[in-house]
Every structure is written in C-alpha cells, then in structure tokens.
Amino acid sequence: MVTKQTSCKQCGVCCIKGGATLHSVDIALLNNGLVPRKDLVTIRKGEFAYNPVTNCVQATKAEIVKLRGTGKEWICCYYDPKAQGCTIYDNRPMACGVLKCWDPEGSLALVERDLLSRCEIVSQDKKLNDLVTEYDLACPLPDCAKLTAKLLENSEEMIVKLEDAVNCDLQFRNRVVAKSIQILEEEMFLFGRPLFQLLQPFGLLVMQSGNRLILRKTDLVKVKRPMIQ
Numbered sequence: 002m003v004t005k006q007t008s009c010k011q012c013g014v015c016c017i018k019g020g021a022t023l024h025s026v027d028i029a030l031l032n033n034g035l036v037p038r039k040d041l042v043t044i045r046k047g048e049f050a051y052n053p054v055t056n057c058v059q060a061t062k063a064e065i066v067k068l069r070g071t072g073k074e075w076i077c078c079y080y081d082p083k084a085q086g087c088t089i090y091d092n093r094p095m096a097c098g099v100l101k102c103w104d105p106e107g108s109l110a111l112v113e114r115d116l117l118s119r120c121e122i123v124s125q126d127k128k129l130n131d132l133v134t135e136y137d138l139a140c141p142l143p144d145c146a147k148l149t150a151k152l153l154e155n156s157e158e159m160i161v162k163l164e165d166a167v168n169c170d171l172q173f174r175n176r177v178v179a180k181s182i183q184i185l186e187e188e189m190f191l192f193g194r195p196l197f198q199l200l201q202p203f204g205l206l207v208m209q210s211g212n213r214l215i216l217r218k219t220d221l222v223k224v225k226r227p228m229i230q
C-alpha cells in the first residue's frame with residue numbers, strides 16, 4: 002500500500018527546481034544582510050515565466066524577485082547538493098517554509114501576492130532606485146503575450162524592432178556595469194536577464210555581428226518553460 006506523504010522528506014527537489022520568490026516579509030533578510038542582492042534575479046512584469054497556479058508559462062502580472070539559480074537546472078544558489086540541504090535554512094525566505102510539496106495549497110496562495118519589488122529593496126539607496134527606473138524607461142520589455150502573433154504577422158519589421166531593443170538593452174547594461182563592480186555583481190537583480198536571452202524561447206536565434214547583436218528567425222516555437230520558474 003502506498004502511504005500518503007504527510008511531512009517533508011528533505012529530498013531537496015523543490016530547491017533543485019529553482020530559488021524561492023521573495024515576499025514583503027522577506028525584506029528583513031535583505032536589510033540584515035542575510036541575503037545579498039547579488040544572489041537575486043528579477044523577472045520583470047510582463048516577462049514570461051512558469052505560473053504554478055495555471056500550470057502554464059505566461060506573462061507575469063507583477064514583478065518577481067527570486068533567489069538566483071545556478072547551473073543549467075537553475076538550482077537555488079543556497080542549495081548544497083553534497084550536503085543535500087539549505088545553507089541558509091534558519092534564514093530562508095518565507096515561501097520556503099510554507100512549501101509542502103504534498104499539499105501545495107499554501108504555496109499556490111502566495112503566487113503573485115505580496116511580492117517584494119526591486120524598488121522596495123533599494124528604497125534606501127536613491128542612486129540605485131533611480132538606476133532601476135532609468136533602465137525600465139530606457140529598455141521596456143516588448144509585449145511578450147503578443148510577440149508570437151506579431152512575429153508571425155510581420156516578422157521582418159518585428160525583428161528589426163527587437164534587434165534595436167536587444168542592443169539598447171545590452172548597451173545600457175555595458176555602460177553602467179563598466180562604472181561599478183557593485184552594479185556588475187547585482188546586474189541580474191537590478192535589470193533581470195538580458196532581453197536577448199528572453200527572446201530565445203520565441204524562436205529567435207541571437208548572433209553577434211561586429212559589436213551588434215542580430216536576430217534570426219528559426220521555426221517559431223511555442224514558448225517553452227524557461228529555466229526560471
């Protein structure tokens with residue numbers, strides 16, 4: 002007879018599947034230096050990500066700040082595979098404590114609720130706050146929800162626009178990280194993943210030509226589940 006799971010077996014599978022999302026209560030971890038910003042990654046509002054409530058990859062309705070992942074599998078950066086345990090267990094984000102894989106109701110209730118944003122995290126640092134705002138204005142995300150349809154309708158025109166956006170995104174990052182090691186270390190938190198990476202699941206191949214990135218259409222594929230969950 003198969004026994005129903007009623008407690009955590011500490012197998013680490015949830016940590017291997019990706020780092021936790023941060024919520025408002027987790028601000029204390031940041032303010033007390035227990036989780037540094039370099040260990041975070043931002044999924045900007047409108048970016049495609051896996052939504053466990055709908056079980057679909059879809060445009061996010063709000064910005065999500067998560068613990069960074071490592072390796073191809075995007076394992077939480079605080080998971081120690083050798084020890085099979087969390088290296089910040091006593092100070093892990095709230096969502097980690099709530100997670101019960103055998104009873105996901107509590108975790109599902111947290112999806113896209115009370116999320117911690119970049120602006121809240123850097124609210125005490127005017128320069129970083131202004132930088133995040135400047136980046137979002139200079140490098141807005143394309144409408145990911147409509148991208149596949151637009152690429153099918155008028156791919157050449159769309160690819161020209163996206164190429165400009167990809168290069169603008171990269172130039173902005175290169176300019177600001179060249180001035181500051183702190184910004185370089187915190188790039189994935191401050192700006193999220195570069196646009197050229199976000200476009201690859203839409204069937205766009207990225208190549209370099211001189212100091213510019215160019216995009217080529219491969220067979221348009223349905224958006225696959227990205228590494229970040």
Ligand code: SF4
Pocket residue numbers: 008009010011012013014015016100101102103
């Ligand atoms: S919550 Fe589930 S997946 Fe996560 S460590 Fe416990 S048993 Fe493993």
Ligand code: SF4
Pocket residue numbers: 015016019020021068077078079080081086087088089090093094097
């Ligand atoms: S912080 Fe710890 S418990 Fe939470 S996902 Fe990472 S390794 Fe797992």
